[in-house]
Amino acid sequence: MTDSDVPHEERDAMIRASLAAHGDSGVTPRHTLFYFYGEGDHDDLNEVARRAGFLTRGQDDCTVLETTMAVDEGSFAPVSAMIQSWAAAFQLEYDGWECAVVTN
Template sequence: MVRAALAEQGDSGVTPRHTLFFFLGDEDAHGDLCEVARRAGFIARGEGDMTILETTMAVDAASFAPVSSMMQTWAAAFQLEYDGWECAVVTH
């Protein structure tokens, strides 16, 4: 849905931009996710039962597919819910 919304605004997703990923679940499970994510180059911050991972990346289908898969794998590994992602629109 996010990529469709970007396309509607003329954004192909190929320009790297600030991107956020959201995880929900037991507050105790977030520490391990944050540690793994930091090692993978993400900025990680917890807010109660939510963890937000930040990075700068392209979000076109080819660039995003492996990252999306990694997020789903992390959610399963740490028994969290991957609640999606968002990013800025870039149209230049």
């Protein structure tokens, strides 16, 4: 089974578990990146994402969305659903997300 075979909700939970193992509850907002690949409509993704408050960057068949947000399950789940819907709408592969570990 490859990462792309694992549902995003499970992948999100695995990332949060890794954060928790480092003493990070996810509630402190931090720089978070979302990755999209493929030959779909990156321009429309960029436009919608900017309107939603994300910074966008990338080239050719890669787009990275950046924001500052909490990544605990309650805060993250609606954003994850939105990100996945954008990938479907613009015919792109959503490859996942990453963030820094924040402890306090």
